[in-house]
Amino acid sequence: MSLQVLAATPSVFRLAPPYERVEAVPDVGALVPDELPDGTVLGVHLPSPGEVWGEAALLVARLRVAFPAAAVVLRLGSAPEARDPDWARRAGGMGVRAVLLEEEAPLPRLRHALTDPTNLAEEVERWLPVRLPGLPPAVGHLVAVIFRESPRGWDVGKLLVERGHPERTVRTWFQRAGVPGPGKWLAVAHALRAALRLQAHAGASLLVLAVECGYSDHSSLSRQCLRLFGVRPGAIRGTLGWEWLLDRWLRRATAVSQAS
Numbered sequence: 001m002s003l004q005v006l007a008a009t010p011s012v013f014r015l016a017p018p019y020e021r022v023e024a025v026p027d028v029g030a031l032v033p034d035e036l037p038d039g040t041v042l043g044v045h046l047p048s049p050g051e052v053w054g055e056a057a058l059l060v061a062r063l064r065v066a067f068p069a070a071a072v073v074l075r076l077g078s079a080p081e082a083r084d085p086d087w088a089r090r091a092g093g094m095g096v097r098a099v100l101l102e103e104e105a106p107l108p109r110l111r112h113a114l115t116d117p118t119n120l121a122e123e124v125e126r127w128l129p130v131r132l133p134g135l136p137p138a139v140g141h142l143v144a145v146i147f148r149e150s151p152r153g154w155d156v157g158k159l160l161v162e163r164g165h166p167e168r169t170v171r172t173w174f175q176r177a178g179v180p181g182p183g184k185w186l187a188v189a190h191a192l193r194a195a196l197r198l199q200a201h202a203g204a205s206l207l208v209l210a211v212e213c214g215y216s217d218h219s220s221l222s223r224q225c226l227r228l229f230g231v232r233p234g235a236i237r238g239t240l241g242w243e244w245l246l247d248r249w250l251r252r253a254t255a256v257s258q259a260s
Contacts (some may be wrong), residue, residue, distance in 0.1 A: 009047070009052060009055070010045065010046050010052050010055050010056040011024060011025075011044070012024075012025040012028050012042065012043070012044060012045075012059060012063065013025055013043050013045055014036075014040055014042050014043070014070075015041040015042075015043070015106055015110070016036070016040045017037060017039050017040075017238050017239050018107070019041065019106055019107045019240065020105075020106075020107065022045075022075075022106065025042075028063070028066070031066075031067070033067050033069060033070075036069070036070060038231070038235070038239055038244050039238070039239025039240055039241060040069075040070050041070060041072075041073055041110065041114075041241065042063050042067055042070045042073075043063075043072060043075050043096075043100070044056050044059045044072075044074055044075070044096075045102070046074060046076055047076075047077035047102075053090070056074070056094075060072055060074065060094045060095060060096055061094075061095070065130055068131040068243065068247055069243055069244045069247035070241075070243060070244070071097045071114055071240070071241035072097060073096050073097055073098040073099070073100055073113075074091045074094070074098070074099050075099075075101070075106075076099060076100070076101055076102065077102050095126060097113055097123070097241065098110055098112075098113035111199070111200065111240060114199070114240040114241040114242075115196045115197075115200035115240060115241075116196075116200075117193050120192070120193070120242070121144040121145070121147035121148035122144065124143060124144060124242075124246070125140050125141060125143065125144035125147075127243065127246075128140040128143060131246075132179065135177060135179070136177055138173070139173055139174060139179065142160075142170055142174075142182070143179075143185050145159075145160075145163055146159065146160075146185045146186050147185075147189045147192075149162075149163070150186055150189035150190055151193070154186065156182045156183045156185075156186040159186070167182060170182045179250075180250075184253070187224070187228065188228055190213065190214060190224075191225060191229070191245075192245060192246060193213060194209065194210065194213040194215070194224075195225070195229075195245055196242060198233055198236050198237050199236065199237065199239060199240050199241075202237045205218075206218040206221070206222075206233055218233075228249050228252075229245050229248050229249055229252075230252060
């Protein structure tokens with residue numbers, strides 16, 4: 001593995017699949033979002049957390065806004081304080097998706113953090129205002145509700161009514177906000193959970209993973225990935241994170257809406 005030496009002050013780097021080589025980004029302005037490989041991770045390298053934390057936080061915020069399709073992470077230097085759990089908590093408040101350590105290979109920590117669906121609903125709710133500025137917070141919260149409840153079933157009307165929100169009303173709110181309807185968000189929530197399992201278990205049987213995620217067979221999951229994201233499961237396996245997939249779905253959904 002080849003790791004470039006990064007500057008002594010907070011600096012930006014990127015990791016593209018297969019996530020083995022940390023590449024310094026000397027000029028963030030030169031990065032073109034549409035030219036980044038699918039699943040690219042962007043991050044801020046922080047050699048000494050205590051000295052320039054505020055500067056790093058500004059860099060993280062800039063990356064999240066400019067590149068919503070990329071998971072943003074923090075990479076800490078080898079100083080003893082880098083292993084203090086408090087730094088991980090502070091990093092979470094910055095909106096980063098993982099905290100890496102300079103002396104370690106990045107892939108294991110990345111795979112663990114970026115394929116864990118435990119906080120998927122909360123992560124999506126924090127991401128949506130970045131990707132869709134002006135989105136009403138209530139709509140973002142309802143999307144998070146759909147993501148949180150998605151493992152319980154495929155009937156979005158039932159899931160919403162149980163939370164006190166009639167589907168017709170929610171559909172109207174989403175339409176006014178200019179986003180896909182609640183049923184489409186439920187479909188993409190199921191597909192993203194399946195994608196995370198594909199990423200976490202790259203060598204597992206596609207059929208087994210599809211059935212475990214509620215699809216009838218591997219062909220059903222493959223068709224759904226192609227319909228929603230424009231890619232087959234095989235293209236998802238080699239990547240990490242859900243951001244690029246959800247961003248891709250929103251762009252495709254917007255294009256369809258504008259064409260109709």
